[in-house]
Each structure stands twice: as structure tokens, then as C-alpha cells.
Amino acid sequence: MRNVDVHEITKIVKRLSIEACIIANDSLVDSFKRSQAKEESAVGKAIFQQLLENVEIARNENTPICQDTGFTVVFMEIGQEVAFTGGLLKDAVNAGVAAGYTEGYLRKSIVKDPITNPVNTGDNTPAILHTDIVAGDKVKITLMPKGGGSENMSRIKMLKPADGVQGIKDFVIETVKNAGGNPCPPIFVGVGVGGTFDYVAYMAKKALLRPIGKRNADPKIAKYEREWLEEVNNLGIGPAGLGGRITAIDLFIEVYPRHIATYPVAVNIQCHANREKTFIL
Amino acid sequence: MIKLNAPLKLKDIRELKIGDQISLSGVIYTARDSAHQKLVDLLKVGIELPFDPEGSVIFYVGPSPAKPGQVIGAAGPTTSYRMDPFVIDLMKVGMKGMIGKGSRSAEVKKGLIEYTGVYFGATGGAAALLAKTITEAEVIAFPELGPEAVRRLVVKDMPLIVVNDCHGGDLYEKGVEDYKK
Numbered sequence: 001m002r003n004v005d006v007h008e009i010t011k012i013v014k015r016l017s018i019e020a021c022i023i024a025n026d027s028l029v030d031s032f033k034r035s036q037a038k039e040e041s042a043v044g045k046a047i048f049q050q051l052l053e054n055v056e057i058a059r060n061e062n063t064p065i066c067q068d069t070g071f072t073v074v075f076m077e078i079g080q081e082v083a084f085t086g087g088l089l090k091d092a093v094n095a096g097v098a099a100g101y102t103e104g105y106l107r108k109s110i111v112k113d114p115i116t117n118p119v120n121t122g123d124n125t126p127a128i129l130h131t132d133i134v135a136g137d138k139v140k141i142t143l144m145p146k147g148g149g150s151e152n153m154s155r156i157k158m159l160k161p162a163d164g165v166q167g168i169k170d171f172v173i174e175t176v177k178n179a180g181g182n183p184c185p186p187i188f189v190g191v192g193v194g195g196t197f198d199y200v201a202y203m204a205k206k207a208l209l210r211p212i213g214k215r216n217a218d219p220k221i222a223k224y225e226r227e228w229l230e231e232v233n234n235l236g237i238g239p240a241g242l243g244g245r246i247t248a249i250d251l252f253i254e255v256y257p258r259h260i261a262t263y264p265v266a267v268n269i270q271c272h273a274n275r276e277k278t279f280i281l
Numbered sequence: 282m283i284k285l286n287a288p289l290k291l292k293d294i295r296e297l298k299i300g301d302q303i304s305l306s307g308v309i310y311t312a313r314d315s316a317h318q319k320l321v322d323l324l325k326v327g328i329e330l331p332f333d334p335e336g337s338v339i340f341y342v343g344p345s346p347a348k349p350g351q352v353i354g355a356a357g358p359t360t361s362y363r364m365d366p367f368v369i370d371l372m373k374v375g376m377k378g379m380i381g382k383g384s385r386s387a388e389v390k391k392g393l394i395e396y397t398g399v400y401f402g403a404t405g406g407a408a409a410l411l412a413k414t415i416t417e418a419e420v421i422a423f424p425e426l427g428p429e430a431v432r433r434l435v436v437k438d439m440p441l442i443v444v445n446d447c448h449g450g451d452l453y454e455k456g457v458e459d460y461k462k
Contacts, residue, residue: 051407054406054409058409063409106345107343107344107345107428180453238456241402241453242442243459243460
């Protein structure tokens with residue numbers, strides 16, 4: 001067994017919270033440049049220029065890329081040879097989020113009881129924590145601050161098996177179309193297919209963590225990713241929703257076996273501020 | 282790029298058309314979900330707003346906290362449709378301009394024609410860039426709302442695009458129509 005003190009986790013989560021909100025990944029910046037070159041609309045090109053300047057200013061002035069620094073979603077892959085010491089893992093993650101959002105001057109956007117007492121918790125906790133037990137003795141922590149505007153445009157649907165792949169595709173395109181300019185295009189589209197009602201939404205979110213441009217390992221699914229991305233971009237929504245060639249920069253599909261009676265599909269939309277940072281302990 | 286000053290004048294608003302790229306300077310106010318509810322509640326009981334509504338421009342934003350020495354934190358627009366139910370009441374008392382992102386309801390678009398108003402799009406998520414155009418910020422109402430408090434902002438050359446003009450134009454509809462395949 002390898003012992004890991006949860007105070008280490010707190011420190012890492014704190015650092016990842018601040019870095020994710022302020023420093024855009026190079027892969028994201030590169031995708032803006034490539035998309036700007038492909039964009040045909042003059043306004044669309046100007047929007048990409050603003051986005052490129054924005055990530056530069058954010059990095060230089062230590063200011064968040066976007067004021068909505070999100071609901072903090074933490075994915076942890078925990079090697080099954082790891083034993084945590086010094087406290088509860090969940091508490092350690094939340095302590096890291098609280099410290100990061102407070103000391104990093106990030107916006108606190110979480111209210112306590114959604115129905116009866118919607119007062120701000122004051123430190124952006126609690127986080128959403130997904131854990132996966134894997135082989136080995138490492139801990140991989142990925143932190144994704146997820147904005148509310150794009151989350152609001154995400155959808156889930158329990159299709160009938162008879163609806164088939166056409167039904168899935170129609171739902172994906174329709175979801176992006178209905179979202180229009182609201183989720184801050186150019187967007188990233190995460191699609192989950194299969195599993196259960198809860199698991200399909202988790203897959204759609206996790207799909208957004210895949211590196212930009214990396215296709216699903218299954219060539220048949222990879223083909224759908226390319227085709228549906230093209231159809232999404234044929235909608236003409238464009239950067240900031242003002243019309244243009246690039247509505248989505250990438251589209252990722254994750255699949256899981258399904259029940260013979262069900263055909264769940266989830267579409268999680270991510271804004272252009274596609275923020276995530278990873279650390280392996 | 283058209284230079285424009287806030288508060289807005291009627292003759293300036295009438296000249297604006299969709300797709301115009303604007304550089305806005307002057308005094309504007311921030312308000313989003315909860316602040317709108319409170320502003321409209323004040324109007325209902327006949328209490329004056331915490332700012333002069335005549336010609337005013339409201340920016341839908343909940344900035345991130347300012348660091349020491351900073352005027353304001355990151356300050357990009359939030360999605361506007363959530364404020365749609367409050368717009369007509371504010372336009373009735375003189376509010377003329379709105380800055381946000383995303384499309385507006387048919388009721389709001391009708392209101393822009395009836396009360397001669399304009400809806401500007403700011404680039405969602407370009408929050409560090411937009412914050413640089415804000416030279417002064419002061420909370421003037423509802424401090425208990427935190428990021429949602431009403432702020433008076435002085436802006437210089439804020440980059441905006443006219444999305445809905447007072448002639449019934451809608452750039453979201455037209456722009457998408459132009460690029461749809």
C-alpha cells in the first residue's frame with residue numbers, strides 16, 4: 001500500500017482551481033487559432049481575436065478567463081493500492097476548492113439549498129466529486145470549473161431503441177441548435193450514449209475532458225464524431241452566436257453498454273472557456 | 282467602429298443597426314437575476330431606483346472579486362434571457378440599453394421598438410478583456426447580493442456589437458441565416 005496524506009490533495013486541488021480558471025491550456029489556445037483561420041465571417045474572426053487576447057490578458061494579469069468560475073467538478077482516478085490518511089478525502093477536496101476560490105479571487109457561485117435556502121456558501125463548495133478506482137498506486141486529479149450558462153443548455157433524453165443512431169444524432173443537433181448563442185460558442189460538445197439515466201450524463205461530461213482533436217478509439221464512433229461536428233457547424237450559429245462557420249470546435253462521444261429496453265443519450269455543452277487542469281500524484 | 286456614450290441619447294439609438302461594432306464609453310450599471318427582481322420590486326411600490334434610469338445602460342454581469350489594487354475582477358456578460366421578464370418594466374422608466382449575451386424574447390424585441398432601445402452583445406467569456414475597459418466600479422445597491430450587487434461602472438471603449446436595434450433587427454437570426462448550410 002502507498003499512504004497518501006489528504007492534506008496533499010487539498011494543496012493540489014487549491015492550485016488546480018486557480019490555474020484552471022486563469023491559465024488556458026495551450027491546446028485550447030491552438031484550437032482558437034486554427035478555428036480563426038477557418039472562420040469565414042468577419043465578425044466571427046473578430047470574436048476569435050477577442051478570445052485570443054482574452055486568454056493572454058488573463059494569463060498576464062492573473063485574472064480569471066471568465067467571471068463565471070463555475071461549479072468545481074473534480075474527477076479522481078485512485079489507484080487501488082492507495083490508502084488515504086489524515087482525514088476524509090471528500091473534505092480534503094472541498095478544503096482545496098474553498099482555499100483556491102478564496103485566495104485566488106475566483107467567483108463563488110454556489111448556493112446552499114437549491115429550493116429552500118439559496119444563500120451563497122461563500123467559498124464555492126461543495127465540489128462535485130467523481131471517483132474511479134483503477135489499478136496501481138497513483139492518484140490522478142482532474143479539475144474542471146463548469147460554467148452555468150453552458151450547463152443550462154445541456155440536455156438528456158431516454159430514447160427508444162427503435163430511434164436508433166438517427167434519433168441520437170437528431171437530439172445532438174437539436175440541442176446545439178436550441179442553445180444558439182447562449183452557451184458562449186464556439187462550444188465543445190460532450191455526448192454520452194448508453195448506460196443508465198445517471199451514467200449517461202456522467203459520460204457526456206467526461207467526454208469533454210478528452211484532448212481536443214482526439215477521436216474515439218472505436219473507428220465507427222470516431223466517424224460519427226466527425227460527421228456530427230460537421231452538421232453542428234452547418235447550423236451557422238458561429239462564434240458568440242452571431243453567425244459563422246465555427247459553432248463547435250470539437251465533439252466527443254463516449255459510449256457504454258445499454259439495457260435492451262433503453263437508449264439513453266446526454267449532451268453536455270461546454271463553452272469556449274474549456275477549462276481543466278490535471279495533476280498526477 | 283462607432284464611438285458611443287452612455288447614458289444613451291435617443292438620436293444615437295435610432296442610428297444604430299444590427300452588426301454595428303461599438304466602442305462604448307461612459308457610465309453604465311450592472312444587474313443580473315436577483316438585482317432585477319429587487320429593482321422591479323422597488324418600482325412596484327413606487328420607490329426610486331438606486332440610479333437615474335433615464336438613458337441608462339444595464340450590463341448583465343456578476344464579476345469575480347477584485348484583487349487588491351484592481352478596479353474589478355473578470356467581468357463578462359451572463360446569459361440575457363433570464364432577465365427578459367423584467368425588461369419592459371425598466372424600459373417604461375427610461376432604461377435604454379442592455380449588454381449581455383444570447384437571444385431575447387419576442388416581448389423584449391417589441392419593447393426595443395416601442396421604447397426605442399438597443400441590446401448590445403458583449404463576447405461571452407471574454408471577461409478579462411472586458412474588465413480592462415472598466416476604469417471605475419462602485420457598489421451602489423444590494424451589497425448583500427455579492428457578485429450580483431448593483432454596481433456603477435465607468436467604462437472606456439468597451440467592445441460591443443448591436444444585436445437587436447430599435448428597428449426590429451435581430452443579428453442572431455440574420456447572422457445564422459447567412460451561414461446556415
